[in-house]
Amino acid sequence: MSYTTQMDAARKGIVTDHMKRVAEKESVGVESLMADIAAGQTIIPANVHHTSIDPEGVGRGLRTKVNVNLGISKDCQDVEAEMDKVRSALAMKAEGIMDLSCFGKTQEFRARLVQESTAMIGTVPIYDAVGFLEKDLKDISVDEFFRVVEQHIADGVDFLTIHAGLNRKTAEQVEKDERLTRVVSRGGSLLFSWMKLNDAENPFYEHYDRLLELCEKHDVTLSLGDGCRPGSIHDATDAAQIQETIVLGELTKRAWERNVQVMIEGPGHMALNEIEANVLIAKKLCHGAPFYVLGPLVTDVAPGYDHITAAIGGAIAAGAGADFLCYVTPAEHLRLPSLDDMKEGIVATRIAAHAGDIAKNVPNAREWDNAMSKARADLDWPKQFELAMDPVRPMEYRESSKPEHEDTCSMCGKMCAVRNMNRVMAGEDLNLDD
Known part of the structure; x- marks a missing residue:
């Protein structure tokens, strides 16, 4: 069956390659996507x-x-x-x-x-x-x-x-x-x-x-x-x-x-x-x-x-x-x-x-933020850069002011809340002295 536009295909029940690709990118069902295209709600x-x-x-x-x-x-x-x-x-x-x-x-x-x-x-x-x-x-x-x-x-x-x-x-x-x-x-x-x-x-x-x-x-x-x-x-x-x-x-x-x-x-x-x-x-x-x-x-x-x-x-x-x-x-x-x-x-x-x-509540939107939060809690700097919307700038900031201890940043040092919570929860001593 032939079609002229993506809307025409959707109205005829034809799943196009473009529809399949968009559904894959968006983590949505191709049938629901096709219905929205047919109704003009999605293009x-x-x-x-x-x-x-x-x-x-x-x-x-x-x-x-x-x-x-x-x-x-x-x-x-x-x-x-x-x-x-x-x-x-x-x-x-x-x-x-x-x-x-x-x-x-x-x-x-x-x-x-x-x-x-x-x-x-x-x-x-x-x-x-x-x-x-x-x-x-x-x-x-x-x-x-x-x-x-x-x-x-x-x-x-x-x-x-x-x-x-x-x-x-x-x-x-x-x-x-x-x-x-x-x-x-x-x-x-x-x-x-x-x-x-x-x-x-x-x-x-x-x-x-x-x-x-x-x-x-x-x-x-x-x-x-x-x-x-x-x-x-x-x-x-x-x-x-x-x-x-x-x-x-x-x-x-x-x-x-x-x-x-x-x-x-x-x-x-x-x-x-x-x-x-x-x-x-x-x-x-x-x-x-x-x-x-x-x-x-x-x-x-x-x-x-x-x-x-x-x-x-x-x-x-x-x-x-x-x-x-x-x-x-x-x-x-x-x-x-x-x-x-x-x-x-x-x-x-x-x-x-x-x-x-x-x-x-778009599919997977919050999951991205949750992954970043987990990386921050773990003080996993490479993972944070990997997840960043723009990886270049945070890497430049980190490199421009290196901390004494790798598990901190140069603003908080040993007073880093994340570092100290991780250590306390693990039963370790804080040792906040310079």
Whole structure:
């Protein structure tokens, strides 16, 4: 029996190789995984042309996944530097990579990325449209927008961020709302501008069936973008954001009718006490489709440290049911992230994702922490490094300040609580004298 997409296969009772691999990674039953894919609660983004992919599942009951943004721009066109980031991101176990390239040899970079990456690849085709077509935004036609989408699909991209929910009605709401930061989504702002300049409807909303046909044919997942995501805590949970989410819910159901996999993108900047409600609202309005968030950043006053503000929000979002976290680096709002910025962002976001998994009782999440606790209780330093999310930094810290006694650290020395409890419980003398 043939199938078009992972959702189509699941609905026909076909267990694909991708499903088997995801079930193995997640320690879940393949039958329950297949049921969630059929219902749209879980996705496996995997373009048929991305042959190097090691597929990941995103959705209900699975580990919270982490995405890394990178790509070339007019000010930073070093393809090799971005490929170094790709390799580091894969080594640091990022499950997704979004290529946000918007200038220069974007197709060349995208082709290399898809060829080398075992992680799922996402793009925002409208970023590429102006440079690819070498035309002013106002002069790009609907067919030309779709030509760029078709190129990204043919290149093997697994999920496409398309801001189809920012239609004319939603755009009118943006103009009514007293937003401090208006539209901060790059893709959303480009579409908003195109609509205003041409007095026209969003082409991806108006011609949504055309988009679905392409996605169905190549098993490309739609990541329905949040053009109205809040760019400040002031703008969170306003009418424009909710209006767009309602539209995304309608578009989700239309995609499912064509067996096209969908995830929903969410905020953004948001006060800590609003995050859980936003996750629940998005899940409700979008019928339980997987939810993909940027942060959320819980304060606006920490530039240079936004990997921390985002990790705080990301942990709460993941614990409340978000399925996919887009990393944020210390360079957010300031510059293109360096390799070191990227590493800091990945670790911070992986911490947030894992904290959320513990809260959600994802299989094997707590077991990892319990194994680390056992290694600490045993003062087993090699095992602690082996289990560490990032083994390199703790090893460097340990080596940089060696203690007099191997069963201690240089902070506590012989007063180490773990060392002394182990000795007392074993009936040994403490001998705390220097």
